[in-house]
Amino acid sequence: MNKHGHVLNGLLLGVGVGFILAPIGNVETLQTIVAVAVPVTLGALVPDIDTEFGRHRKTLHNLPVLGLFIAFPVVFGNLNYVWIGVLTHYVLDMVGSKRGIALFYPYTQEYGFPTGVATKSQYTNVVTLFITASELLVGYAIVYGFGRYGWSLAPLAQ
Ligand SMILES: [Zn+2]
DSSP states (O other): OOHHHHHHHHHHHHHHHHHHHSTTOSHHHHHHHHHHHHHHHHHHHSGGGGGTSSOTTTTTSSHHHHHHHHHHHHHHSOOTTHHHHHHHHHHHHHHHBSSOBOTTTTSOOOBOOTTOBOTTOTTHHHHHHHHHHHHHHHHHIIIIIGGGGTOOSGGGOO
16 A cells, blocks of 8 residues: 555544544544544554665564554553554555565565555555445444453553
């Protein structure tokens, strides 16, 4: 997926997650949208830094890098929600574009789904919107489905 798609995905996820976490539609909702959309969008831009430093779709497109972004807020108390942008970048690349990513880098095999379109296809926005909606459904299920069993994203989002 291209940068346009990743930014669109990050911003829409920020709005969607803002409403999932603060669904009333008041000032708290707006604050939550900004608090989520900015770091998620920044996180969504991180993996493609490897177009300049390292090997594209390998060096910063893998599970160890995602693990570092998940651990960072727990250890240092900042960069909250950035991991969501990194994760959804991987999803968009794997599901929405033809080329996969090297999830287990430095093992260089790239993994993806046969669902993607070319990054310059006229359908990239439609695919991005469909994947974003699917991700929000998963997020909703996590917050309101598993939440009732006592499982929470709170430790990752502090
Ligand atoms: Zn990428």
